[in-house]
Structure formats: structure tokens, C-alpha cells
Amino acid sequence: MDTVWSVAGATPPEEGGAHEARLRAQLGQAWSLSAMGEMASVLAHELNQPLSAVTNYLRVARTLIAELELADDALIDAVQRAGDQAMRAGEIVRTMRDLAARGAAEQKPESLSAILAEVEFIIESMVGDADARVFYAFYQGMDVVLADRIQIQQLVLNLARNAIDAIGKSPIRDIKISTRLDVDGRMLTTVEDSGPGVDAAIMSQLFQPLVSTKPLGMGLGLSICRAIVEHHGGRIWVEPSSLGGAAFSFVLARTVNSDDTAAQSERVRRR
Ligand SMILES: Nc1ncnc2c1ncn2[C@@H]1O[C@H](COP(=O)(O)OP(=O)(O)OP(=O)(O)O)[C@@H](O)[C@H]1O
């Protein structure tokens, strides 16, 4: 395995004593959650109005399509998908606000590959016309984790967004999203890219809020990712990717620790 660059949520070095170190870690997390909570309520408040407007206009568009008897499948499909995404945006804002407020997610047994398969088309549309390749390699065995589906999707979309930003100017533009079993039988998800890797100057504060190297970046994505993973009892970290850029990984416990892992882990789908 490559050298680990940074581990979010790890206890800082012991100088000053273990107690102080633990306190510092807890304070850091509390600050990030309250900052996130405040930001989330402002965002929820501000976004509610335009999102309702979008939903209403789409309802009008659907009525017009019916009235004008436009039987164009692509048009109907596009309006339907736009509606789904508006609903999804609302759900994400609510989840983000709830996450900070109640601290616990609504977790159910979910197949990790099914959760990820649902966001593939969003990632494709985020890549858009950029000349990039996205590889998927999902573990096909028992990959059921206790998870809040929307939160895990939000987490992976944040990582994918960062990966897309990172490969922007690189000559080779590859992104890989994969899941596999780790040595402890937990599910490990990795989003990696062929970009330049994480800037050394921000490495030690990478998962803290408001840390960004992007002109228009809010520096919130990774702190939200960390909060989501920690609420799932998991861990997120970054290391160098064999693709040349950064590899962000997080682990989630499976609901069942079956012992038939070796045979199943062979079954990997690639596209
Ligand atoms: N895949 C990556 N490759 C290289 N650097 C990355 C990658 N992902 C994140 N970073 C670095 O980490 C910083 C923080 O990322 P984060 O997602 O928290 O914020 P952001 O992307 O800058 O803004 P926001 O997500 O709020 O729009 C980024 O500005 C970037 O410098």
C-alpha cells in the first residue's frame, strides 16, 4: 500500500498529553459540525425558494408537453430527470441540515454498489463534455452496509466533483470509483484521479471546513464528507493514487461479516 498522506479524524500526536490531544480533536470536530450546521440552515433557507420555483416551472412544462401533445420521448425524459434532480437537491439540503442538527443519520441496510450505481449518471453529467474517462469497479459480493443512502451518495458526489476539478488541466484525465473488501472485512470505497494530487500546503487541514485552493471553492466538500463518514462510524483518508493524483478512500462496516470473501472478491465489474 502507498504511504498514507493524511487521515481525517485521527488523534493528533501526543505532545501535551493524550487528554489534551483528545480534547483538541473533539473541539475541531465540534467546530466543523456547528459551522456546517449554520451554513446548512442558511443554504436550506436560501435554496428553498428557487428549488420550489424550479419544481413549479417543471410542472408547467409537463402540463404544456401534455397539452401540446408533444410525444418526444427525449423531451419528456429530460423534464422528468430535471424534476428528479430538483427533488434530490432539496433532499440533500435537508439531509445536510439534519446531519448537523441531530448528529445521527437515518441508516438502513443498503448495498453499496446499488447506492453508487444510482449516481453514475449524475457523475457522467458532471463530467459533461470534458474529455475524461470514468472507470467503475464494484465489489460484487455481499456489500450491504448500514447507511443513509442520500448521505453516502452526497459523499461520493463531493469526491467525484473534486476529482473532476483536479483533472481539469492534466494531459491524462482519468477517474476511478471502486469498492472492495478491506482486510478486516469492511467495505472500502475509493475515488481516485490522474490529477496533480493534493497541494502539500493544505494537507494537514484537508478535512477542515473553509480550506480551499479553488478561486470559487467554499472548502466545504471534504468536511461534509468527513462528517458523513464519521456519523456512519467509518473513516476517510487520502493517499497517492496509482493513476497519478489523489485517492480518497472511506470504510464502512458491513452488516454481516461473511467468511466467503475470497471467492466473491474476484467478481469485479469494469466498464
Ligand atoms: N481530488 C483532489 N485532487 C487534488 N486536490 C484535491 C482533491 N480533492 C480536494 N482537493 C483539495 O482539497 C481542497 C478542499 O476540498 P473541498 O472539497 O473541501 O473544498 P473545495 O472543493 O475547494 O470547495 P467546495 O467543495 O466547498 O466547493 C480543494 O480546494 C483542493 O485543493
Ligand SMILES: [Mg+2]
Ligand atoms: Mg469540493
